[in-house]
Amino acid sequence: MSETMSEPTSNATPSAAAAPGRRQFLRVSGVLAASAGAAPGLLLAQPAPIKVGVLLPLTGAVAYPGQQSREGVMLAVEDINGRGGIQSLGGAKLDTLVADAQSQPQVGAAEVDKLNEAGVCAIVGPYASAIAFATTQAAARHNIACVLDQAVADQITSRGLKNVFRFGPSYEMAVRTGINNFHILNTVAGKPVKSVIVVHEESLFGTGTAATIARDLPALGYEVLEVIKHANPTRDFNNIALRIKARNPDVVMQANYLNEFALLLRTLRQQGVRPKAMYSIFGGGGSNPKVAKELGEAAEGVLDCNHWFNPRDKRGAALRARVEKKGLTFTHELLMGYNATMLLADAIERAKSIRREAIIDALAASTWADHFMPYGPTRFVNGQNQGAQPVVTQILKGDVRVVLPNTYAEAEAIFPATRG
Amino acid sequence: MIDSALIGAALWPALVNGLTMGAIYALIALGLTLIYGVLHIINFAHGSLLMVALYAVLVLFERLGIDPYAALVVVVPGMFGIGYVLQRFVINPARHGRDENTLLVTLGLSIVIENLASHFFKTDTRQIETAYTFMMVDLAGAVISMPRLLAFAGALASCLALAVLMRSTDLGRAIRAVAREAQGARVVGIDVDHVFAMSFAIGLACLGAAACFLLPTYYVSPQVGHGFVLIAFTVVVLGGMGSFTGSLVGGLLVGVIESLGGLLLGESLGQIGVFVIFIVILLFRPAGLFGQRT
Amino acid sequence: MHTPAPIGRTPAAADAPPAVVHLLGGTRRSIRLLGLIGMALACAPLVVRSEFHLTFMTLALYSTLLGSAWNILGGFGGQYSFGHAVFFGLGAYTGAILQVHAGLPAWTGLLAGSAIGGAAGAALGAISFRYGLRGSYFALVTLAMAEVFRIIANSVPFTGAGVGMMIELRSGPADLQFESRQGYYYFALALALVALAVSSWVRHSRFGAALAAVRDNEDAARALGIDATRIKVAATALSGSLMAAGGVFYLQYFHYIDPMLVFGPAVSVEALLGPIVGGLGTVLGPLIGAFALALVSQVATQALGQAPALSMALYGVILIVMVTFLPRGLGRLRLRRGRHA
Known part of the structure; x- marks a missing residue:
């Protein structure tokens, strides 16, 4: 099948199509003639769809981000197919095969084998790093490209697998940028902030972030008063709020997931704790428009260093509007699912083939620039897009706004907070 | 790591805080202890059923604008009904008198x-x-x-109501008889299956109350129950399986232990205090603080 | 009071000659059956061309290993554990620590992991059974134990705390990592067969008879002079050791572990589900249960794949229906006519 797919077809001369194409045409029209009511005109000379695996946690502990990502993937597929599919393959459409990793690495790995046999040419997913370790390795055996939607752990791309590609920033990149951006914010404001408390969740993401922050901030002249680790879930944040109150830090930095993020914000407000700033890196809720709206004043002014689109590119806002029109929340998981799929489509376009090796090569050599992320053209080294970077957003008047870096900023950061 | 002045200042608030959180645990554990005490089953669906109640409160609030406390009138009887049906028509037929089946069916x-x-x-x-x-x-x-604060009062009131129900009504007397000796109760003409279902129903009604008091300070998601199952078991064991007073005192204690553990050891490691106490109680006083030795 | 009937066919099992003789004598049929099953499964990769089907079977065999481990204590011994993850996690972490920190080859992890799992089982059993814990109390103490270990693994530096541990990608049977799906299949099959053989031994040995006697009536067993505590401790150790081997397998297969993945409740549930569905206290119950559950899960996915949550719900419904109508497990189906249900 891949051989016929890779045949370059010219739009201008459909009649010059090769003999197999004509035979196919005849067969298709024969089928169509038999089924009344179909619209044959639309389906004529339509090449076989390109099978893309979408492997995400859709049930279990990380079902929410997984489902958000799936929405993003589906919107991207809608866009790609809407504008005529993959041009270099005669307008072939993308056909998604969705698999549920059930929030478990072993299920994810098994689903890779299933997708392999279903004939996918690449896999988008699987959101969580713990699942990605298992799926990327399983896919490597079949030479299937894995385009990561998030799965930010650095080890996923640093262990020598040739089939793994991450469009967004890795975790180390994000933490480094997050700390730098924080320092910039403070320096511009005349250094009102001197002390920091870090509150983090206990797994890979929170623990790693907190350790890096605690290591790097003192060199920049900040005092890290305390690093507070909490469980998932934590049912009550009053103790932590009281400790923060007693220590009275200038800034509270959070590295945790949505539920705990929101609960801590609410508890801080209940306890009347008002630091000069709330800052998070890959914060669970810091750039979630729904949190911004639901928590109201408790979330106002919260800063987050996270995946976000370039607000100066209209397509980002348009996507967001489309998502919200469907009654969904526009979150960074959705955004990154969308991007990963677009990146893959671009690679297939360049590969002019659905051969797996060709797609991997096209991804590795990718210079995709037609996106609306604040990155510039893609350049992959060991599967990591070197130009990727997170931006700093702030919740201002109940909405998420980009405030740093200046090239992409749509609003002025309020730092330190002015609320009384 | 943590200076003593800080701990000193936070001790009283942490204590109060632990007590109020513990009241919620007690409410959740009340239902669990009743179900265990009467049916001798460990209900693994307890957390999920709490989640159902929380969604009920949420829907009533969002769709009909009913205040969470006013929702008590709807959610408590609603959960009671769900409990009766579940026990009578799902759990009981699957039990076949085997513990492992109950385990599997509640898990399912x-x-x-x-x-x-x-x-x-x-x-x-x-x-x-x-x-x-x-x-x-x-x-x-x-x-x-x-x-x-309201949750604290609610837990006390619920506990009292249950105690009255158990002591002074025919149903309460029947439940106690079945809890002690199901076969014997059957012999004297008590409809044991009905009493089982009523007990399960009352257990879930307690969850309904817990949900109404919990949601205003918490959140709900399909996974929310997981965070409460283990803690509820701890409370039940600490208080003594089947004892209401035990549940109340156990809940408050666990709340306080957790709160002080968090203060002294940090919120992540502090969780260990609860489980260590759980294990120690199981080993040295398996009947719990208020339970009867079996 | 009559003596509790041992589970074997021979009523004289309790005073039978040493275990080995007994194993050769009364159980030839069961050994033959296991051998047949083992051979059939060993030939399967020659017939099964689909890698997905092979993965499916590999995971089912891995599940069989966990189920058999649990079944030795839970089925043959009647002591339900809700926290078998404790042994699984110890095995996985032992393997990871030996490879990452000490640079030792993977097979040492398998040996050391199983040994530590066994020791932990003995310790847990000794503590619990000395204090006379039974039934729900034992179940809950194991549950809490797993949580305690999860929190510890989350807090101490040599486990990588919440960050977890990853072993290097290598390939070669000596590293217990395999280039092909067949390699992992045979690895899982070998472990599962060991677990089934141990189960078969337990089922037919004097030790197993004593264990069954303790399960059916502990007081009577004691009256017969059986050291009930020692027997139960030994069963826990055996069970823990096999479960730990399962943890090492997980590590070698997926290369990354963290506290929630290996000490979390999902592992404990996976271990107990198979034997209960397949037939508690039978040798083949865990095997039957593991394959049946894996199949049910696939069927549910096929039926409602477009709505993953609904397919999981369907899985739950099938589980409930199975318990309701097959109360003694799939493996005992044919016995229902013979004995009263």
Whole structure:
């Protein structure tokens, strides 16, 4: 099948199509003639769809981000197919095969084998790093490209697998940028902030972030008063709020997931704790428009260093509007699912083939620039897009706004907070 | 790591805070202990059923504008009904008098309930904001939110109501008889299956009450129950399986232990205190603080 | 009071000659059956061309290993554990620590992991059974134990705390990592067969008879002079050791572990589900249960794949229906006519 797919077809001369194409045409029209009511005109000379695996946690502990990502993937597929599919393959459409990793690495790995046999040419997913370790390795055996939607752990791309590609920033990149951006914010404001408390969740993401922050901030002249680790879930944040109150830090930095993020914000407000700033890196809720709206004043002014689109590119806002029109929340998981799929489509376009090796090569050599992320053209080294970077957003008047870096900023950061 | 002045200052607020959180645990554990005490089953679906009740409170609030406390009137009987039906028509037929079957059927129930919730309510976290969410009360220096104080009162009231029910009604007497000796109760003409179902129903009604008191300070998602199952078991064991007073005291104790553990050891490692106490109690006093030795 | 009937066919099992003789004598049929099953499964990769089907079977065999481990204590011994993850996690972490920190080859992890799992089982059993814990109390103490270990693994530096541990990608049977799906299949099959053989031994040995006697009536067993505590401790150790081997397998297969993945409740549930569905206290119950559950899960996915949550719910419904109508497990189906249900 891949051989016929890779045949370059010219739009201008459909009649010059090769003999197999004509035979196919005849067969298709024969089928169509038999089924009344179909619209044959639309389906004529339509090449076989390109099978893309979408492997995400859709049930279990990380079902929410997984489902958000799936929405993003589906919107991207809608866009790609809407504008005529993959041009270099005669307008072939993308056909998604969705698999549920059930929030478990072993299920994810098994689903890779299933997708392999279903004939996918690449896999988008699987959101969580713990699942990605298992799926990327399983896919490597079949030479299937894995385009990561998030799965930010650095080890996923640093262990020598040739089939793994991450469009967004890795975790180390994000933490480094997050700390730098924080320092910039403070320096511009005349250094009102001197002390920091870090509150983090206990797994890979929170623990790693907190350790890096605690290591790097003192060199920049900040005092890290305390690093507070909490469980998932934590049912009550009053103790932590009281400790923060007693220590009275200038800034509270959070590295945790949505539920705990929101609960801590609410508890801080209940306890009347008002630091000069709330800052998070890959914060669970810091750039979630729904949190911004639901928590109201408790979330106002919260800063987050996270995946976000370039607000100066209209397509980002348009996507967001489309998502919200469907009654969904526009979150960074959705955004990154969308991007990963677009990146893959671009690679297939360049590969002019659905051969797996060709797609991997096209991804590795990718210079995709037609996106609306604040990155510039893609350049992959060991599967990591070197130009990727997170931006700093702030919740201002109940909405998420980009405030740093200046090239992409749509609003002025309020730092330190002015609320009384 | 943590200076003593800080601990000194936080001790009283942490204590008050632990007590109010513990009241919620007690409410959740009340239902569990009743179910265990009468049916001798470990209900693994307890957390999922709490989640159902929380969604009920949420829907009533969002769709009909019913205040969470007013929702008690609807949610408590609603959960009672669900409990009766579940026990009578799902759990009981699957038991066949075998513990492992009960284990499996409650496990299966929790899978079904959780995934149905994911499907129909979606998986995102929801919370409600009421007029009193940020209403704070100062108790001699410990500032706590109004809903937490109400939850404390609610737990006491529920416990009292249950005690009255068990002591002074025919149903209560029947439940106690069945709890002690199901075969004997059958012989003297008690409809044991009905009493089983009533006990399960009352257990879930307690969950309904817990949900009404919990939601104003917490959130709901399909997974929310997981965070309460283990803690509820701890409370039940600590208080003595089947004992209401035990549940209340156990809940308050666990709340305080957790709060002080968090203060002294940090919120992550501090969790260990609860489980260590759990194990120690099981080993040295398996009947719990208020249970009868079997 | 009559003596509790041992589970074997021979009523004289309790005073039978040493275990080995007994194993050769009364159980030839069961050994033959296991051998047949083992051979059939060993030939399966020659017939099964689909890698997905092979993965499916590999995971089912891995599940069989966990189920058999649990079944030795839960089925043959009647002591339900809700926290078998404790042994699984110890095995996985032992393997990871030996490879990552000490640079030792993977097979040492398998040996050391199983040994530590066994020792932990003995310790847990000794503590619990000395204090006379039974039934729900034992179940809950194991549950809490797993939580305690999860929190510890989350807090101490040599486990990588919440960050977890990853072993290097290598390939070669000596590293217990395999280039092909067949390699992992045979690895899982070998472990599962060991677990089934141990189960078969337990089922037919004097030790197993004593264990069954303790399960059916502990007081009577004691009256017969059986050291009930020692027997139960030994069963826990055996069970823990096999479960730990399962943890090492997980590590070698997926290369990454963290506290929630290996000490979390999902592992404990996976271990107990198979034997209960397949037939508690039978040798083949865990095997039957593991394959049946894996199949049910696939069927549910096929039926409602477009709505993953609904397919999980369907899985739960099938589980409930199975318990309701097959109360003694799939493996005992044919016995229902013979004995009263």
